[in-house]
Amino acid sequence: MLKKIIFIAFYILLFGCVKESKKVAPDSKLKKYLDLSNSDSISLDERRIYIEKIKEIVFSRDNDSLNRSNYFKLANRYFNINDVDNYGKISRKILAISTNNRDSVNIAKSYIYLADFYNKTSQPDSSYKSYFEAEKIYKATGNLSILPEIHLNKAIIQHNNSDFIGSEQSAINALKYLRNLKNDELNYEAYNILGVIYNDLNDFKKSIEYHQRALKFAETNILLKNDNYVAVTLNNIGVVYQNSNDHETALEYFLKAYKDKTLKEKKVILYAMLKDNIAYSNLNLQNFVNLPKDFNDALQIRENLNITPGIIINKLHLSEYYALKKNLGLSIKFAQDAYNLAKSNNLARDQMNSLKQLASVDNLNLKLYTDEYLSISDSLQLAERKNTNKFARIEYETEELTLEKDKLVEQRKTLIYIGLAIILVAVLVFVIRFQAAKNRELLFVQEQQKANEEIYQLMLNQQNKIEEVRQLEKKRIAQELHDGILGKLFGTRMNLGVLNNRNDENANNDRVIFIDELQTLEQEIREISHDLSSEKTAVFNNFVIMVTSFIETQKTICKAAVTFSVDPLIEWNSVDNLAKINLYRILQEAFQNINKYANAKNVSVQFKKADEEIQLSIHDDGAGFVYTKKKKGIGLINMNSRITSLRGSMEIETQPGNGTQLKFRLPLV
Numbered sequence: 001m002l003k004k005i006i007f008i009a010f011y012i013l014l015f016g017c018v019k020e021s022k023k024v025a026p027d028s029k030l031k032k033y034l035d036l037s038n039s040d041s042i043s044l045d046e047r048r049i050y051i052e053k054i055k056e057i058v059f060s061r062d063n064d065s066l067n068r069s070n071y072f073k074l075a076n077r078y079f080n081i082n083d084v085d086n087y088g089k090i091s092r093k094i095l096a097i098s099t100n101n102r103d104s105v106n107i108a109k110s111y112i113y114l115a116d117f118y119n120k121t122s123q124p125d126s127s128y129k130s131y132f133e134a135e136k137i138y139k140a141t142g143n144l145s146i147l148p149e150i151h152l153n154k155a156i157i158q159h160n161n162s163d164f165i166g167s168e169q170s171a172i173n174a175l176k177y178l179r180n181l182k183n184d185e186l187n188y189e190a191y192n193i194l195g196v197i198y199n200d201l202n203d204f205k206k207s208i209e210y211h212q213r214a215l216k217f218a219e220t221n222i223l224l225k226n227d228n229y230v231a232v233t234l235n236n237i238g239v240v241y242q243n244s245n246d247h248e249t250a251l252e253y254f255l256k257a258y259k260d261k262t263l264k265e266k267k268v269i270l271y272a273m274l275k276d277n278i279a280y281s282n283l284n285l286q287n288f289v290n291l292p293k294d295f296n297d298a299l300q301i302r303e304n305l306n307i308t309p310g311i312i313i314n315k316l317h318l319s320e321y322y323a324l325k326k327n328l329g330l331s332i333k334f335a336q337d338a339y340n341l342a343k344s345n346n347l348a349r350d351q352m353n354s355l356k357q358l359a360s361v362d363n364l365n366l367k368l369y370t371d372e373y374l375s376i377s378d379s380l381q382l383a384e385r386k387n388t389n390k391f392a393r394i395e396y397e398t399e400e401l402t403l404e405k406d407k408l409v410e411q412r413k414t415l416i417y418i419g420l421a422i423i424l425v426a427v428l429v430f431v432i433r434f435q436a437a438k439n440r441e442l443l444f445v446q447e448q449q450k451a452n453e454e455i456y457q458l459m460l461n462q463q464n465k466i467e468e469v470r471q472l473e474k475k476r477i478a479q480e481l482h483d484g485i486l487g488k489l490f491g492t493r494m495n496l497g498v499l500n501n502r503n504d505e506n507a508n509n510d511r512v513i514f515i516d517e518l519q520t521l522e523q524e525i526r527e528i529s530h531d532l533s534s535e536k537t538a539v540f541n542n543f544v545i546m547v548t549s550f551i552e553t554q555k556t557i558c559k560a561a562v563t564f565s566v567d568p569l570i571e572w573n574s575v576d577n578l579a580k581i582n583l584y585r586i587l588q589e590a591f592q593n594i595n596k597y598a599n600a601k602n603v604s605v606q607f608k609k610a611d612e613e614i615q616l617s618i619h620d621d622g623a624g625f626v627y628t629k630k631k632k633g634i635g636l637i638n639m640n641s642r643i644t645s646l647r648g649s650m651e652i653e654t655q656p657g658n659g660t661q662l663k664f665r666l667p668l669v
Contacts, residue, residue, distance in 0.1 A: 030057050030070065037077045044081050051077045063097045068106050071097070075113055088117040108137035108146075115153065128157045148174040148186050155193050159200070168197050188217035188224055195236060204244040211237045228267045231257040235274055238281075247281040254278045272301035272310065280317050283324070292321050312338045312350045316357050323361050331361045352376050543572050543580045547587065551605065554591050560600040560620065566607045570614060579666060582642040583616060589635050590618045590662055598622030598660065613648075614666040621659040627652050639664075 036042065037050035054074050061067045075090040091113040098106035111134035118127035135150050151174035158167035171193045178187050195211035198204070211233055218229040238253035254277050257263075263271040279294035295318050302310040315338040322331035339354035352373055359369040544566055551564045572580070587605065594603060600622030608615045640650045643664050654660040 030054065033057070034073055034077070038080060047077070047081055048083070051081070063101060065103065065106075068094065068098060068101075068103065072106075072109065072113070079116070084117065084120050088114070088121070091117055104137055104141055105143075108134045108141070108143075111137070112146075112150070119153075119157070124157050124161055128154060131157075144177060145181060148177045148181065148183070148190070151177070152186065152189055152193065155190075155197075159193065159197060164197050164201055168194065171197065184217045184221040185224060188214050188221070188229065191217070192233065192236065195240070199236075199240050199243060202243075204240050207240045208237060211240065228260060228263060228270065231260040231263055231267070231270060231274075235270065235277065238277060242277065242281060245284075247284040251278065251281040251285070254281060268301060269305065269307065269310075272298045272305075272307075275301070276310070276314055276317060283317065283321055292318060295321060308341060308345050309347065309350065312342050312347070312354070315341070316353060319357050319361065328361055332358065335361060348376055348379070543575075543584070546584060547607075550584070550587065558591065558595055558603060560594070560598075560603045560622075562603045562605070564605045567609045569609045570607060575614070575668070579646050582646060583614075583664070583666065586616065586639050586642055586664060587618070589639050593635050594618075594620050594622065597625075600659065609668075612668050614668060616664040616666070617661065619659065619661040624654045624656050624658050624660050626656060627654050 033050045033054045037047045037054060039047070051074070054070075054077065058067060058070045058074050061070075071090060071094045075087055075094065078084075078087040078090060091110055095107065095110040095114065098110055111130045115127045115130035115134070118124070118130060131150050131154050135147060135154075138144065138146050138150070151170045155167045155170035155174065158164075158170060171190050174186065174190045178190065191210045191214035195207045195209075195214060198207035198210065215230070215233045215237070218224045218233050224230075234253045234257035238250045238257070241247070241250035241253065254274055257270075258274050258278060263274070275294050275298035279291055279298065282288070282294070283291060295314060299311065299314040299318070302314060315334040319331045319334035319338065322328075322334065335354055335357040339351060339358060342348075342350035342354050355369045355373040355376070359366050359373065362369070547566070548564070551562060555562050591603075594600060598620045600620035602621050604617070604619045606615075606617045608617070636652070639662070643650045643666065646666055648664060648666040651663040651665075652660070653663070
């Protein structure tokens with residue numbers, strides 16, 4: 001179990017570094033947020049705020065190559081604050097937008113990001129598949145420099161799922177590509193992985209060989225050396241010797257690694273591992289000088305760091321120590337603690353190691369431990385058999401899916417051609433039907449124009465009749481003035497002239513009579529003047545008379561109280577008759593809608609002149625409606641058609657429960 005922990009720790013050291021994209025430089029604001037969101041000097045919450053600002057900027061921009069590089073930077077920032085969910089979401093987003101633009105470089109890169117996400121979320125199958133998809137694209141585009149890293153990542157996934165043969169092949173493939181690349185770090189990693197694989201396969205000689213090759217790179221490469229990889233590799237070699245029961249040689253390598261005084265500060269996990277390994281080799285060599293102190297020191301570090309696999313190993317080693325010291329109580333306790341911890345974390349191999357140790361120190365429950373050990377072993381072997389060549393199957397199935405996808409593409413092309421033919425036929429049918437509809441519409445317009453002409457003729461006839469009545473009325477008033485009032489005035493004037501020559505009491509009485517007569521004539525003149533004024537109002541304009549008559553009719557039909565006003569500044573005689581007809585029809589249509597749907601209490605109609613235009617406003621306090629969601633009825637369409645045909649405009653203001661206001665603007669110029 002220890003060897004796998006060393007391998008995982010190495011993987012974290014190599015791949016857990018901060019991600020960063022090194023492409024196109026963003027603008028100043030975005031660059032500022034990118035820098036701040038990656039700063040270790042501010043809190044994670046503050047960094048998250050800046051990341052959200054980056055997201056807002058990036059999401060608002062076009063899907064071009066520059067912005068796609070910004071998407072990668074955004075994903076990196078989520079990765080760096082360990083926000084795995086958002087890292088995965090952005091990675092999927094990048095894959096989608098890159099696929100839409102057929103951007104093969106960024107498609108491959110997004111698969112690498114998704115592989116990291118799946119690895120972080122313990123989805124090895126999906127992670128491996130993503131690496132394989134990226135590998136295919138890089139091979140197709142001739143970008144071979146990234147392939148060694150992809151193969152090494154595949155090797156790690158295969159190893160961690162006990163596919164040692166597949167892992168070996170992937171690591172060797174990485175070395176093949178590395179022959180033409182000078183990359184000490186990746187060469188070191190490939191040899192180290194092979195060393196770990198052969199250790200798992202109990203081929204200790206080969207394991208030592210590959211670890212020694214890795215050691216040469218660690219000792220000669222400044223970056224690897226400064227990052228304590230010499231100590232990492234010495235520890236790994238020591239583990240191989242420890243597994244082969246050569247504890248003296250193992251102890252030599254552990255002590256060489258332990259001489260690195262920077263480990264306690266820089267690589268505390270490795271430091272604790274070495275402490276435990278040194279103590280365990282000393283235990284097997286019967287050297288108890290620093291025991292159990294070294295075990296306890298290592299255990300305390302691992303418990304502080306919550307390194308579960310390391311804690312289990314430590315406790316099993318302490319169990320072995322106390323068993324040798326004949327303290328079976330403590331030995332059983334540490335073994336039982338290790339078993340409980342392994343079981344609660346679903347670590348099957350650690351459970352087996354703990355049960356094996358318990359069986360060796362607790363004879364009373366030997367059968368119980370043995371049965372459970374065998375049960376777990378059988379389950380583990382079955383799972384490993386299922387995992388055998390699993391990743392090879394993934395590659396095969398992915399290739400099959402690709403071939404199937406190509407077939408589907410061909411089928412889709414055929415369907416597209418058929419679909420285009422159907423669409424073409426449908427378009428022809430539509431054009432024919434549309435043309436027929438246009439012809440019907442034209443016929444309707446012609447009929448409407450004819451109806452308007454008839455209405456106009458009726459209005460003219462009505463106007464002529466009104467004019468005839470007015471002329472008759474004027475003639476009657478003239479006769480009244482001439483035959484009635486003027487005669488009476490003449491008679492009264494003559495009589496008053498005669499009375500001027502008389503000054504008796506009878507003359508005064510007669511004057512009073514004639515003065516009363518003048519007052520009577522004054523009243524008659526006033527009545528005639530009133531009649532003339534009424535006539536002027538009545539015949540002010542035929543259109544106003546028509547509208548007024550219509551409103552009066554609506555007052556008897558409509559449940560609402562109707563108010564009506566006309567701006568006297570409007571010179572209706574200068575308004576085109578067709579415009580008047582359309583305004584009248586609009587008013588009719590509006591009241592038809594009000595009577596049908598509005599359920600209003602008050603309706604207001606107003607004609608007003610403003611800014612060289614006539615403004616017609618029709619307002620009700622009824623039910624109203626959601627105009628944007630409502631299908632426009634024929635009434636609204638007709639009203640809009642009428643006003644726009646006159647180069648005017650129509651506005652609707654309405655809300656459910658707040659009534660409706662229709663505004664029509666008719667230019668006079």
